[in-house]
Each structure stands twice: as structure tokens, then as C-alpha cells.
Amino acid sequence: MSQFKKPWESARIGRGGRDATPAFTPKRSTIQQRRVKTHAARGFMPTRAEMVESGVAAHFRAMIVMGVLTLAFAGVGAKLAYVGLMPPAEPRASIREMPKETLRRGNIYDRNNVLLAATLKVYSLYADPKRILDPQEVVRRLPLALPELDMTRLKAQLEDPSRRFIWIKRRLSPDEAQKVNALGLPGLEFREEFVRVYPHKNLASHVLGAVDVDNNGLAGVERGFNTQLAAGEDIHLGLDVRLQEMLRRRLIEMKDKSESKAAWALVMKAPTREIVALVSLPDYDPNHLGKATPAEMFNHVTLGSYEMGSTFKLFTLAQGLVEKKITPDTLIDARTPISIGRYTIKDFHAKKAILTANEVLRYSSNIGAAKIADMSGPAAQKEFMAKLGMLEPIQTGIPEVGNVRYPNNWGRIQTFTISFGHGMSVTPVHLVNAVATLADGYVKHPSVLLGGVSTTQPRRMIDDATLEQIHVLMRDVVLNGSGRSSQVIGYDIGGKTGTAEKIVGRGYAKDKNRVSYVGVLPMKNPEYITLVMLDEPKKGYETGGKSAAPVVGDFYRDLTQLAALKPDMDEVTAYRALLDKTKRKYDDPWQTYVLSDFRTKRGSAGGVQLRPDAAGAAVD
Amino acid sequence: MSIYRQSRHPLVRWWWEMDRVAVFIIVVIMLCGAVAVTTASVAVAKSYNVGPYHFAVRHYLFLLLALGVTLGMTTLKPEGVKRVGMFLFAGAFVGILLTFVIGTEVKGARRWIDIAGQSIQPTEFMKPALILVTAALLSSHDKRKQLHGYFASIIMMGAVGLPVLMQPNFGMALAMGLVWFLQVFMAGLPLLWLAPVVAGGLCVVVGAYTMLPHVRDRLERFINPESSDTYQVDQANEAIMMGHLWGRGAGEGVVKHQLPDAHTDFIFAVVAEEFGIVVGLLLMGLFLTLVLRGFSRVLAQEDRFVLLGVGGLLTLISIHVCVNIGVALHLVPTTGMTLPFISYGGSSTFAMALVLGFLLALLRKQGKRI
The missing domain is CATH 3.40.710.10 (DD-peptidase/beta-lactamase superfamily)
Incomplete structure (x- = not known):
């Protein structure tokens, strides 16, 4: 009978000769110990071989389950990595192809390094109609930030399902951009753009020329040296703004x-x-070429x-x-x-x-x-x-x-x-x-x-x-x-x-x-x-x-x-x-x-x- | 009270006996859940016409209570877990039956009952309960008793699975069946017996496919996505693509405005879109660490109830995680499986708190040198 003792029993027995004496055990016996006895009395007690076998089998199979679950995680994780790292699909490509993230255009200086033309970063507002939940809401609330917009035209554009990109307004002032942002309308996005500024205004307009909205030189040095400027090179002119x-x-x-x-x-x-x-x-x-x-x-x-x-x-x-x-x-x-x-x-x-x-x-x-x-x-x-x-x-x-x-x-x-x-x-x-x-x-x-x-x-x-x-x-x-x-x-x-x-x-x-x-x-x-x-x-x-x-x-x-x-x-x-x-x-x-x-x-x-x-x- | 390991104070012993790393991981997951629901539920709250942080605040509260429940449960000994499991089973079973009587119908399914103004989904609580009951039934070392246990647990599974199927909640029934099957597998069911069990499971699946139209619909959509409308999954998939490695940034996500279940079943898409797949993978890694730690600890145990119980609970967590993310990745047919502690929801959060509470309780290194 004693050969079927459970681990904790054997541990207790092994601890010292005193505890091993049966005279003391009944007092200390636990529910389990009693059960062991009753099971044993009925003859249902599993053999040690059975116990070991079932235990080993259970452990082995638990390890198999662990492996299966790990594989499931790995599979899902792999798919997640695959989807997340997939080459950009069509919609992303179309947006990316729009105006390229251009290099900051080079500056133009006079002979004493006075800045004649520089490039500032501004924000341009566009809409992706597919991402707009409610064109009505946009049409209703956007004028709160940009009252000058032609909303009837914009509404027609927003409701055109074939479009994925609509310029709403180019070159917003920081104040305007903040107002539009505060509206929290989904589907309206900003694109960083560079705007050309001529701090001396009219002073050297016929030397400097001007650029179009996409910062391509249209006249003057801006056009003559467009390649260099577009590549980010600065141009130093012989001009002297003081004499000018x-x-x-x-x-x-x-x-x-x-x-x-x-x-x-x-x-x-x-x-x-x-x-x-x-x-x-x-x-x-040249800051306002359109008015010239x-x-x-x-x-x-x-x-x-x-x-x-x-x-x-x-x-x-x-x-x-x-x-x-x-x-x-x-x-x-x-x-x-x-x-x-x-x-x-x-x-x-x-x-x-x-x-x-x-x-x-x-x-x-x-x-x-x-x-x-x-x-x-x-x-x-x-x-x-x-x-x-x-x-x-x-x-x-x-x-x-x-x-x-x-x-x-x-x-x-x-x-x-x-x-x-x-x-x-x-x-x-x-x-x-x-x-x-x-x-x-x-x-x-x-x-x-x-x-x-x-x-x-x-x-x-x-x-x-x-x-x-x-x-x-x-x-x-x-x-x-x-x-x-x-x-x-x-x-x-x-x-x-x-x-x-x-x-x-x-x-x-x-x-x-x-x-x-x-x-x-x-x-x-x-x-x-x-x-x-x-x-x-x-x-x-x-x-x-x-x-x-x-x-x-x-x-x-x-x-x-x-x-x-x-x-x-x-x-x-x-x-x-x-x-x-x-x-x-x-x-x-x-x-x-x-x-x-x-x-x-x-x-x-x-x-x-x-x-x-x-x-x-x-x-x- | 000394906090040294030598201390005999029960609270100190409890603390040192517990898997403290697992507790830490659970807390981190809960924090992730708080962030995720905060960002994902704003758009949903708008469509429900409640304050923007209505769901977020509720979720914080759920998480705090859930942490309490989890830690409370860890004080139980395995015997106590077994007993709580029995009561929970009884309660959840009654609850499931009640859904047919006083259940509220949501989206064509009666899964919810209202108790004291709070809707509860009893099936969520049935999952851990069934796992513990199954583990108890199969825990005998005696072959003959094991045999009885198998039959008893098959009947139990059927008794639970049928009403769940009839709610109808096919996904949940399938998940329960899968966990049960793996538990039976771990219990040492002879391999010859596995065939009829698998066959029986397939019968249930085929039966559901023919009997339940929404199951057929979803399976067909999954198998043949071109021909049908897979709006939610497509949106989720694109959101994950847009998130790319590092995401659009917290709160910058778009998909949450387009998915009605953005804060529950599709919350992972929101997380991946806003924080990127790196964070998504890290989150999965947290869950996997939890699962692997559980297995590594339980494999050192002799007690079959603990082994089968822990194995079942860990399987349940894994299924929740993998199925929830798998749905967003179009890897698994659409089904309402929550991401533990991340998805918004009282029932699922508390059920998961119980799952983890039981898990930590069973994993305590009781009476051993710590």
C-alpha cells in the first residue's frame, strides 16, 4: 500500500523518522490522504505505472498543443508582417504620384549674400473623396475655416466617385491650416509644399523672375537656372540690392x-x-505673379x-x-x-x-x-x-x-x-x-x-x-x-x-x-x-x-x-x-x-x- | 510585514508564489487596451451619440475592475478554482438558457441578457467555466474514471455547444469545441478515438453551414472574396497596409471612422494603422510570451487538473488573439472574437479577467520552494 504514496506523502516521510511513524499521521492526514486510503480500499487506486504513463502522455501532448499554438501565432504574425510590408497598393501609389515631395529649391543671393529669393514650407489642403464619410458635412463645415472656397464646385468633385485626389486650396497660411485641422473632418489631408518668397518684392523682379505653383521657374534667373535651383543649389548673383x-x-x-x-x-x-x-x-x-x-x-x-x-x-x-x-x-x-x-x-x-x-x-x-x-x-x-x-x-x-x-x-x-x-x-x-x-x-x-x-x-x-x-x-x-x-x-x-x-x-x-x-x-x-x-x-x-x-x-x-x-x-x-x-x-x-x-x-x-x-x- | 521571501505572511507568500512577470505582461496589455480603445472608440462614440470618451472611460473602469478580479482569483488554490469553475459553469449555463427567454437581440442574434441595466454575454463566461469543468472531468489518473470523464465531458460539451449554436453564435461554439478538443487531446485520448471526435466536429461545422445562413454567408465570403462584399475586412486590411511599419501616428487613423466595430472586433486594425505593424507584432509577442510562460510553468506540474486547465485556458487566449487578428488579416472568416483587454467590452474583459485569474491561480508554485 505504501508504495503508492503520492509525492507529498513520500516527501513528508523522507523528511524525518518521526513523521514516518504511523501513530502521528492520522492527525495530520489531509482530505487527499483519506481519499487515497478509500480508493485503495476499494481497489481503484491507479498503479504507479499508470500514473507515470498518463502524466508523461499529458505532458507530451501539452507540448504538442503548445507547439500548435506557437505556430498559429507565427502564422498570424507572418501574415501581419506580409500585409504591413506589402509594396504600396494602388490607392497609396496614386496619392504618392501626385505632386512629388520636392527638394527644397535653392536660394538666390545678391553679391553681398542678401537673400533675394527663398523657399518656405507651407501646407496645401486636398481631399480624398473615398475617405470622406459625409460630403455634406464637409461642404457645410469647411467654409467655417475657408470662407472663400467655391463649395458648389467642391461638392460636385467630392461626390464624383472616380476621383481620389482633389486640391481644395494650395498654400494655406498657418492660421488657416490650424482652422481646417480643428474641424477634424476625415478625408481632408495636408501636403507639405514649398512656397517661393521674394522678400524684396518688386525690387529685382526682372532679374529674379518668378516661379509657378509647382515651383518651376517661369522667368528671369528662376527660369535660367531652374535646373540648379530645383536641385537645391543656391545661386549667387552679381546684383547689389543697394545699387538696385x-x-x-x-x-x-x-x-x-x-x-x-x-x-x-x-x-x-x-x-x-x-x-x-x-x-x-x-x-x-514676383510673390504675386498672377497679378502682373x-x-x-x-x-x-x-x-x-x-x-x-x-x-x-x-x-x-x-x-x-x-x-x-x-x-x-x-x-x-x-x-x-x-x-x-x-x-x-x-x-x-x-x-x-x-x-x-x-x-x-x-x-x-x-x-x-x-x-x-x-x-x-x-x-x-x-x-x-x-x-x-x-x-x-x-x-x-x-x-x-x-x-x-x-x-x-x-x-x-x-x-x-x-x-x-x-x-x-x-x-x-x-x-x-x-x-x-x-x-x-x-x-x-x-x-x-x-x-x-x-x-x-x-x-x-x-x-x-x-x-x-x-x-x-x-x-x-x-x-x-x-x-x-x-x-x-x-x-x-x-x-x-x-x-x-x-x-x-x-x-x-x-x-x-x-x-x-x-x-x-x-x-x-x-x-x-x-x-x-x-x-x-x-x-x-x-x-x-x-x-x-x-x-x-x-x-x-x-x-x-x-x-x-x-x-x-x-x-x-x-x-x-x-x-x-x-x-x-x-x-x-x-x-x-x-x-x-x-x-x-x-x-x-x-x-x-x-x-x-x-x-x-x-x-x- | 516583511516582503522578504522568507516571510510567512500569506500576502507575501501569495506574491512570491505568483508568476509576477505574467502579471506585469497583463498590466502592459491592459495599458495598451486603454490606449487602443481611447483612440478607436471616439468615432464610434460619435455614431452612438454619446460623448467622445464615453467608451474609453468605461473601458478604463472595466480594466481596473478586471485587474482586481484577476488578482483576486489568484488567491485561490486549484481546488478552489475547480469549485469556482463549477459555480461559474452553472451560472453561465443558466445565463445562456436565459438568452432564449429574456435575451436582447443584437444584429440578429440573441446573445445578451440585461441584468441590472448591464448587458451580459453569458457565453463569454461559459468559455473559462467549460474549460475548468472539462479539466476536472478529465483530471483523474485512473483510466476507468478517465473513460467516464470523456463521456461526461462530451455530454457537457454538447449541452453547452447546442444552445450556443442556437443563439446563434457559431464562432463561439467552434472556439469552445476547439479548446475542448485540445483539452481532450492533452488528457491522453487514444489517437484512434480522435478520428470520430474530429468527424463529429466536422459534422457540426457542415451542419451549421447548411442550417445557419449567416455562417454560410461568411464562409462564402471568406473563400470567395471577389464575388461578395467584404467591406469590413477590406477596410481593416487596407488600414494595416496604410499603417506600414510605424503607423500613421496616434489618433491619425482613418479606418476607425469607417468600421462600426472599430473598438471591438476590428480594434487591431486601428492599432496597426495608427501605431504600425511593429507595435502590432510586439502586442502579439506579449500574448505569446504569456502563453509560452504558462506552458513552461505548467509542464513542471504533476497535477492533471492544473495541466488540463492551464492548457485549456492558454488555448482559449491564443484562439482569441489569433482569430481576432486573423480576421483583420483576412486569414480567418469574420467572427466576433475579442482581443483580450484590448477590445472594448465588459463581458469579454471580465471573462478574460477570470481566465487570467484562474490561470495565475493554477500556476502558483504552491507549497514549493519559491
Whole structure:
């Protein structure tokens, strides 16, 4: 009997001899022990072998069940992992394909690292109609956050079962996005987007251009360098926002005063041919391109192609000097108009005199220019223009590039008219770049980028001796000619005015001018070339000398102060001598100075022949 | 009272005898359940026209009470568990019969009875009760008594299974039958006998398929999803796909707005959508750890009642977990099996509290060196 004791019994027995004594066990016996006894008494007690067998079997089978359950977990877990990691199914793909998560577009900086264009993250709202539980609720509650939406149209879109993606509103302000979020409408989702911002607004719109809603460049540098910007690269421009602001302010002043239809200006840094300022009025705010009119979006500087008028005489004179056909003192007979074919070339204010080459420029004599050009002939003129880059479009990085127009049949008549800037159209960029060549003797490629273009080798075109002569001629226009109002005391600014009659219909309109002035600062060691043009100035500002030149003068005055450009000591000494001699105070000293006797003396000192009777009569 | 293991204080002994890791896992699962119901029930609460956190707050309360019930049950000795199981069986059986008399009909099935304003699903409580009764009946070491036990438990199973089938609650009956079968299997039923038992089970399935239209409908949908409307499962499946590895983020889920059972039968889809499948797998891992720990502890036991009881209870938990998640993954035909402590619901939470309470009670290392 005792051989069938249960484990706990045997344990107790094994613990000590005292407990093993049967005399003590009845007291301590448990219910189980009693049962054991009764079972045993009835003969139902299982054998130890049976117990072990059943126990082992049960344990073994429990392990099988455990394995089965583990497998079930593993199976479900595997399916879960499979479903969760499945390649995105159709709906997810369709959403993902919509607007791509784009790289943040690169910034645009000016030459002093001032931010001109940057990219901000905003939220755009779209709807997935399949996920919208109740389109009615959306239509009813969405206006609480976005009252300006067209809900009837949206309702129709939301109820179209074939659609899975509807833009509701692009570029929400953080406030609007928060309001929409607070509505808690399922099926409305936000997509992060990047919005282009131009902190300077209109200031450099024609340089920077603008982008569309998907941040693709549409105009200006944004378009010209779209690939780099889209790849996240920053662009550093040669532009200087300070000069840009000064130039634009001066130009707006003059445009308003003169009631011009349009006005534009370009400043190029001579050593590098970088575009440091470019204004084309009217302009637009690139932050709101949609509101811009075609007139505002037209870039007169790079896209506009114009007959430049008398500023072209600079090239005529330069060609004569370079080809040694003339010297500044060569006498040209400008007494009678030239008649050739059905054309007659006249001067606006004919001097009816024999002029020196210098005076041809100073008084802007068409007859004189035509005669100088005639010395070289059409082929040489065309070649000279080609060397200056006037016969090819110029790529500066701004994609709005205007064509040049010149006669196919470049004959003698064409040579005459082109000598004073008619019969050939170029963009302001061409003009400024060519004047830069006259100023420093090199042909270089202009660029909107910082540092200019270094790929093309600069080519020397004009030798130093000739440059000196050209400098004197251009300086003379400011001292004695039509460019006087561009003078800044202490700086040897040179330049040339231009007043071209606009083509109206088949001929030239007498009362509609496009005026211009190109000025170089300083002539001796050129740093800046500035061109200002105005379209149809009125109110006594009808000539380049009266409207465009003052803008250049004002701009250069600002610039010399800002840049602390070192004054030319010869100029300053001369001016001081004048003040000492006259013992007068000058409120607007330079104007008085130019009109005073000193001009003659100064002119004589410069070795330039002057004719007293010509003073003040200069009109281009 | 000293908390050292040497202490003889009954509370201290109780604590050290218990599977404390299992208690910790249960608490973690309950916390997961609190989070899951909070996020999943907001949309459902809206459609029931109650406050957004109505269900969430109730579920917190259920979970707290459930934890109390579980810990309370662990104080029982195996003999006590057996006795409680008997009473529970009797009560649940009466409850099931009552569903035919005073039951409330929900979605075409009479599974609920209202007691003191609280609806109770007696079948939920029948599951642990049946497991314990079956374990008790099969626990004898005596072959002849075992034989009687088999017959008795078959009758018991039939007596319980038939009314459950008639409610109708086919899924529940099937789950009970499966647990019972595995218990009988563990008890050492000769393999020759397994064939007629399996055949009998298949007869029940085929019978239900022909007799109960909704069973046929669901099975057909499962077997041939193209031809029929599998809206809920499709939504759940897509939600899990959208959740991907790390989920949309807490509260960001969409599927909960579209599933009426988002807070109960399809709560796993909500969890997977918002927290990702990594969290889903971790949750499954918690349950699996619980099951494997239970088996590893029970395999060291000699008592057949404990072995069969624990084996049955662990099987029940596994079935609940795998079936609930399997439905969302379109691995198992749609059936209302809750995810323990995660799914919202008083009856199922308390029933599961009892299941785990019994489990921990049976797994206590009683009288042994601890």
C-alpha cells in the first residue's frame, strides 16, 4: 500500500523518522490522504505505472498543443508582417504620384549674400473623396475655416466617385491650416509644399523672375537656372540690392516726373561685366505673379531691342579712332545735310560749321557721324560691330534674350544711319557691354552671376592710346556737351546721350522719343557702366540730356557716397580752385560750374578745342 | 510585514508564489487596451451619440475592475478554482438558457441578457467555466474514471455547444469545441478515438453551414472574396497596409471612422494603422510570451487538473488573439472574437479577467520552494 504514496506523502516521510511513524499521521492526514486510503480500499487506486504513463502522455501532448499554438501565432504574425510590408497598393501609389515631395529649391543671393529669393514650407489642403464619410458635412463645415472656397464646385468633385485626389486650396497660411485641422473632418489631408518668397518684392523682379505653383521657374534667373535651383543649389548673383534700390528709386522719380510710358536701366561692373543692377519699369511683385500684366512682365533691358540713337555715335567715333581714320581734332564738314537716295541726313540743331571729331560727339552731329562712318565703309563698320558683339544675342543668364536686328543689305546708306544709331536694333545689354569695351578696351561676356563669366577668354580690342582718346571724347560730352547733368563733382564721369525717334507705322514719330544716356564711372579706370532709357518722356524731359542723364548723375552721386569711391584729385583740385576764384557758395555747384567760364579754361587745359559760340547749344 | 521571501505572511507568500512577470505582461496589455480603445472608440462614440470618451472611460473602469478580479482569483488554490469553475459553469449555463427567454437581440442574434441595466454575454463566461469543468472531468489518473470523464465531458460539451449554436453564435461554439478538443487531446485520448471526435466536429461545422445562413454567408465570403462584399475586412486590411511599419501616428487613423466595430472586433486594425505593424507584432509577442510562460510553468506540474486547465485556458487566449487578428488579416472568416483587454467590452474583459485569474491561480508554485 505504501508504495503508492503520492509525492507529498513520500516527501513528508523522507523528511524525518518521526513523521514516518504511523501513530502521528492520522492527525495530520489531509482530505487527499483519506481519499487515497478509500480508493485503495476499494481497489481503484491507479498503479504507479499508470500514473507515470498518463502524466508523461499529458505532458507530451501539452507540448504538442503548445507547439500548435506557437505556430498559429507565427502564422498570424507572418501574415501581419506580409500585409504591413506589402509594396504600396494602388490607392497609396496614386496619392504618392501626385505632386512629388520636392527638394527644397535653392536660394538666390545678391553679391553681398542678401537673400533675394527663398523657399518656405507651407501646407496645401486636398481631399480624398473615398475617405470622406459625409460630403455634406464637409461642404457645410469647411467654409467655417475657408470662407472663400467655391463649395458648389467642391461638392460636385467630392461626390464624383472616380476621383481620389482633389486640391481644395494650395498654400494655406498657418492660421488657416490650424482652422481646417480643428474641424477634424476625415478625408481632408495636408501636403507639405514649398512656397517661393521674394522678400524684396518688386525690387529685382526682372532679374529674379518668378516661379509657378509647382515651383518651376517661369522667368528671369528662376527660369535660367531652374535646373540648379530645383536641385537645391543656391545661386549667387552679381546684383547689389543697394545699387538696385538706388537706381530704381531714381528711375521711378524721373519716370513719374517725365510721365514716361516706361523706363529701364542697367548697371554693369566693368572689370567683370557683372550685372549689378537692372531695373525695368513698370515691374511686378514676383510673390504675386498672377497679378502682373504683360507690360509689367516685359523685361526691357534684356528682351527689348531698340534703335539706340546717338549713343551709337560712340562706336562710330571709336571705330574711326581705332582704325586711325580720324583723331579727336580731325575736321569734319557738317555744314550741309547729306542727301543719299531718297534720304537726307540732317542735324537737329545744325551747327552749319566745320566741326572737329570731338565736336561731332559733343554736339551729336548726325552729318559728322555719317561722314566719319563713311571713311571706313560698310564692311568695316559691320566687322567692328561684330567685334563689339552687337550682331549676336547675348546670354547673361536671364532667359529673356532679345534679338538684334541689322540690315541684311548693309550698304552705304545703312552705314550712315547706323553711325548715329538708326537702322539697327540692339538690346540695352548689348549697348552697355559694347560701351564697356570702349571704356576698358576688352571684349568680355556679361553675366548676371557673381564673378561674371570666366569661361570665355577676354579679348583685347582697343589699345591704350586709342582708349585715352575715347575717354577724352566721352568726358567732353559730360563737361561740355549734352551729358552735363550726369556730372558728379570729383569724379571723371564720361558718357553719351541718345534721343531716338520712335518708329510709328512706317516712319519715325517726331514727338515720340526713346531717350537714353550711357555713363561710365570713372573714365580713367572704369568701374561702372550705367545705361538709363526712358520711353516717351514728356513735360520738358524729351531729350536724353534732360531725363536720362540726370538719373545717371543722381545714381552715381548715391553710388560714390555709398561705395566711398575715391575721387579723382585732379577734378577736386580744379573745383576747389574754382570756388577760391569765384568766392561763391554753390548750392548746386556742378551745374553752375559747368555753365561758368571755368568750363572753357578746363577744356583748354584738357587740350580740347572749344568754340565759345557753341556753348549751351548742345543738343544730341 | 516583511516582503522578504522568507516571510510567512500569506500576502507575501501569495506574491512570491505568483508568476509576477505574467502579471506585469497583463498590466502592459491592459495599458495598451486603454490606449487602443481611447483612440478607436471616439468615432464610434460619435455614431452612438454619446460623448467622445464615453467608451474609453468605461473601458478604463472595466480594466481596473478586471485587474482586481484577476488578482483576486489568484488567491485561490486549484481546488478552489475547480469549485469556482463549477459555480461559474452553472451560472453561465443558466445565463445562456436565459438568452432564449429574456435575451436582447443584437444584429440578429440573441446573445445578451440585461441584468441590472448591464448587458451580459453569458457565453463569454461559459468559455473559462467549460474549460475548468472539462479539466476536472478529465483530471483523474485512473483510466476507468478517465473513460467516464470523456463521456461526461462530451455530454457537457454538447449541452453547452447546442444552445450556443442556437443563439446563434457559431464562432463561439467552434472556439469552445476547439479548446475542448485540445483539452481532450492533452488528457491522453487514444489517437484512434480522435478520428470520430474530429468527424463529429466536422459534422457540426457542415451542419451549421447548411442550417445557419449567416455562417454560410461568411464562409462564402471568406473563400470567395471577389464575388461578395467584404467591406469590413477590406477596410481593416487596407488600414494595416496604410499603417506600414510605424503607423500613421496616434489618433491619425482613418479606418476607425469607417468600421462600426472599430473598438471591438476590428480594434487591431486601428492599432496597426495608427501605431504600425511593429507595435502590432510586439502586442502579439506579449500574448505569446504569456502563453509560452504558462506552458513552461505548467509542464513542471504533476497535477492533471492544473495541466488540463492551464492548457485549456492558454488555448482559449491564443484562439482569441489569433482569430481576432486573423480576421483583420483576412486569414480567418469574420467572427466576433475579442482581443483580450484590448477590445472594448465588459463581458469579454471580465471573462478574460477570470481566465487570467484562474490561470495565475493554477500556476502558483504552491507549497514549493519559491
